[in-house]
Amino acid sequence: EGRFDAYPRTGPTSEWDTAAGQAVLEAAGGRVLADDGQRLSYGKPRFLNGAFVAMGG
Incomplete structure (x- = not known):
């Protein structure tokens, strides 16, 4: 619905799992x-x- 776009992550990830997605x-x-x-x-x-x-955003 676009009211609030969020993805909470509590489990472990490595920096290479998130770097490109964060940049985009x-x-x-x-x-x-x-x-x-x-x-x-x-x-x-x-x-x-x-x-x-x-x-x-």
């Missing part, structure tokens, strides 16, 4: 936020992501 989503005006409310970052130890939410 952000270019389209969306955002990907880590569980601390900051933009999902890269270069973490073992390249593992914690929980995050991807949201449309």
